[in-house]
Amino acid sequence: MVYVATLISNPAHGALTREVISAARAILPGSDEAAHLDGDIAAEIPFDPPADFSIHGIEDTVRAALQGAPVDVVVQLAAGRRKRLFVADMDSTMIAQECIDELADMVGLKAHVAAITERAMRGEIEFEPALRERVGLLKGLSASVVDDVLRERIRLTPGGKALVATMKANGAYTALVSGGFTLFTGPVGAMIGFDEDRSNVLHVADGLLAGTVAEPILGRDAKTATLIELRDRFHLSPSETLAVGDGANDLGMLGEAGLGVAFHAKPKVAAAAHARIDHGDLTALLYLQGYTREEIREG
Structure with missing residues (x-):
């Protein structure tokens, strides 16, 4: 099943740099290219995780990889959102x-x-x-x-x-x-x-x-x-x-x-x-x- 990780920053100061997106993709198994939803404010990354993965676990891992960047990370099924x-x-x-x-x-x-x-x-x-x-x-x-x-x-x-x-x-x-x-x-x-x-x-x-x-x-x-x-x-x-x-x-x-x-x-x-x-x-x-x-x- 395809999941998506949505990365979101505050519109007052967009923080989705190329480096932030690359760091997230490096963590997400089977990740595809990021789709920008709103410039440097929001993007989503489709990925294909193993069957036994933990949603909150992978969210925490991605947040840690972003090294304090003010970016929210939410993982959910891509379909039916x-x-x-x-x-x-x-x-x-x-x-x-x-x-x-x-x-x-x-x-x-x-x-x-x-x-x-x-x-x-x-x-x-x-x-x-x-x-x-x-x-x-x-x-x-x-x-x-x-x-x-x-x-x-x-x-x-x-x-x-x-x-x-x-x-x-x-x-x-x-x-x-x-x-x-x-x-x-x-x-x-x-x-x-x-x-x-x-x-x-x-x-x-x-x-x-x-x-x-x-x-x-x-x-x-x-x-x-x-x-x-x-x-x-x-x-x-x-x-x-x-x-x-x-x-x-x-x-x-x-x-x-x-x-x-x-x-x-x-x-x-x-x-x-x-x-x-x-x-x-x-x-x-x-x-x-x-x-x-x-x-x-x-x-």
Whole structure:
């Protein structure tokens, strides 16, 4: 069976030199000529490995051979890479921030809340009680500050609009599924172009955050269930699905997807996912599917 190793660097500083590609080819058994997907940003190398090879093992070997070059390496079957369902985490994935941390900054508790967020995303504490604790600290905050946070602090991760626009143009359904809040996923999902968004509901009373969140909380299990539900709705096989996230509560959906991508993720998540992107932006998920620069829609 033919496999392909996709090499990806950040579009802000393309790092795919001739030497990098040659070093990768020297490691890959039965490698063919590299096909450039986007200049010095992304390329793929077909190769024919032995039957008993380890995907993660060969990825690690290629990374070591690149001697620290800021290049992501992902190995997968060459056939069937283009996906028809895309499910994405929001915080620290499709946007650069953690929304609850930014809300906490409004009441002078960002450092405290961010520490809890970090532990939850690393899988050191359970997500649901950690969310309840953090939401409780926001009690009494004006709900109107959400608009301020969206306007002044939230920044879309580079490549996200192009990723969603290109996949939708090629027939995929896209869903933003977050352990965050509808007050954010609605506007963010619309800005990026997702078909739908799902997240948690913050209780608001008299224009103030009540310090509670609607139950049941959308966490790890609900994210996984959403991927399965949408996959079944569109009569797709698991191999036709793609998921991306960075935290421990994304591990279920990353494992369930045909291709689960850990994006600039916590160590536990990066180690467990099918693929990891540590250097590229979100267009990396298009190159993993074999899209070329000419096929990418800017959104």
